[in-house]
Amino acid sequence: MIANKIKSYEKIEQYDTEITDALSENYSAIIESLGEDIHREGLEKTPERIAKAMQFLTHGYGLDPLEILKSALFTEDHKQMIVVKDIEVYSMCEHHMLPFFGKAHVAYIPNGKIVGLSKIPRIVDAFARRMQVQERLTDQIKDCIQEALNPLGVAVVIEAQHMCMQMRGIQKQNSVTTTSAFTGAFERDKTRKEFISLVSNRLS
Numbered sequence: 001m002i003a004n005k006i007k008s009y010e011k012i013e014q015y016d017t018e019i020t021d022a023l024s025e026n027y028s029a030i031i032e033s034l035g036e037d038i039h040r041e042g043l044e045k046t047p048e049r050i051a052k053a054m055q056f057l058t059h060g061y062g063l064d065p066l067e068i069l070k071s072a073l074f075t076e077d078h079k080q081m082i083v084v085k086d087i088e089v090y091s092m093c094e095h096h097m098l099p100f101f102g103k104a105h106v107a108y109i110p111n112g113k114i115v116g117l118s119k120i121p122r123i124v125d126a127f128a129r130r131m132q133v134q135e136r137l138t139d140q141i142k143d144c145i146q147e148a149l150n151p152l153g154v155a156v157v158i159e160a161q162h163m164c165m166q167m168r169g170i171q172k173q174n175s176v177t178t179t180s181a182f183t184g185a186f187e188r189d190k191t192r193k194e195f196i197s198l199v200s201n202r203l204s
Contacts, residue, residue, distance in 0.1 A: 015052050023051035057092055060129030065140075068123050069148035072116030079152065081191075083107040084120045085199045093164050094131035102160030102176070105199040108145055109152040109185050120145075134160055134179050142181040153184030155195045 027047035032038050038047070085105040093100050104124050127140045142156045157180045166173045185191045 013052065015055055019055060020048065020051045023054060024048045027051060056129075057090075058130055060126045063126040063129075065123040065126040065144045066148055068126060069115050069119050069144060072119050073113050073149070074115070075112060076110060076114045077112070078110050078114060081107055081109050081195065081198070082114065083195065083198050084117060087121045087124050089124060089128050089137075089158060089160060091128040091130070091132045091134075091137060091160075093162060094133060096164040096168070097131075098163040098167065100132075100134060100160045100162040100164070100177075102158060104141065105155075105157045105195075106141060106145070107155040107186070107195050107198075108149060109191075111150055111152045113149050113151075115145075115149060134158055134162075134177055138179040138181045142183060146183050151184065153182070153186040153191065155183075155186040155192065156181045157196075157199060 024047040027050045028038050031043060031046065036043060038044070083105070084107070085103075087104040087106065088101075089104050090099065090101045092098070106120050106124065123144055124141055127137055127144070138156050138158050142154050145151065145154045145156075157178065159176055159178050161176055165171075165175055182192060186195060
């Protein structure tokens, strides 16, 4: 016989209580300033939800991308290009607090050291989950890999759509912004073209 006891649903979350309370209070004021009734059913818990969402969306401030890379370095005599492409990027435009999202393509040419492949998407996320501009994000990823691995070259390309352009302002829904940053061997035309070819084509 099945016991006639049903546990109530409980979602376990870990957020800084003080930060959550402070943000919730501010978001309550913002919602009321927009002309809404903060006490109606659909909005009663919205300030707290936003407070938690914003902490998640900016959790990159609590991460050290350089240490993430250094935690998985391996000695290897491989000197060919290593490419990790189509890395999902989700970030917040620091000018309007609206999302921008897309894909990052990252490559490096080792110089005696390689890094665990999962660490590259991790540092992309660590930098992206902050108040950002796409140009800075691209450079930060490049500089971090260059510092941690001292490779023969680093290449980073990010393609993203910006809600501050699509939902407001110029309202161009099909616009895509592409940024790039290169060091070392990737500053040579031949190497850069090889990288662009690899991230642009699907390998069979």
